[in-house]
Amino acid sequence: MNSDAKSRRYERIHSQLSDLLSQTPDTTARMATTAALLHHKFKSFFWTGFYRLIDGQLTVGPYQGPLACQILEKDKGVCWAGVNSREPVVVPNVHEFPGHIACDSRSKSEIVVPCKDKNGNIYAVLDIDSTDFDTFDETDAAGLENITALLTR
Structure with missing residues (x-):
């Protein structure tokens, strides 16, 4: 899907x-x-x-897909990278990401978007995995940031 089509899809989902x-x-x-x-x-x-993010731990919340890791090791993996950088993290190939946590070996690419409350504090991350390499890009990051902002409206 090209960037324009993807942007329009994110706009429709946002609405x-x-x-x-x-x-x-x-x-x-x-x-x-x-x-x-x-x-x-x-x-x-x-x-x-x-x-x-509960008591300093990343604990699985609502999700769709196969079984997930229940608690993610602190400061390891893509989700913690999103928390620590406070920015979306796009990973084209999870096998090349230092400290990647493989909850399911079929995952090949990933995006993580921090969820921030009205004061800018991170309370969760949106984590999306794909079984294909290079699935996510900056269009996804921007679209998903707009969507996660809806959670605290």
């Missing part, structure tokens, strides 16, 4: 989620709805979900 997420202030429900919608709108998304 749809904006309406859906207005139905509840509950963050867990919002995460579950977001993960489900994203997972089913992109065929390349193998695992789509959230890791919540």
Whole structure:
């Protein structure tokens, strides 16, 4: 999918989620709805979900896909890289990422987007894996950042 088509898809998903997420202030429900919608709108998304930052640990939250690691080792892997950098992390080939945590060996590329509250504090990350290499790019990062911003509106 080219960048323009991908951008338009993210805009449509953003609009749809904006309406859906207005139905509840509950963050867990919002995460579950977001993960489900994203997972089913992109065929390349193998695992789509959230890791919540709880008491200094990244603990699995709502997701779609195969079984996940329940707790991610501190400061290791792509999700922690997103927390520590406070920016989206795009990984074209997870096998080349230092300290990658392989919850499922079928994953080949990944994107992580930090979820920030209204004060800019990170409370979770959106983590998406693909079974294809080079699935994610800056278009995904921008689209997913706009979508995660909806969680705290």
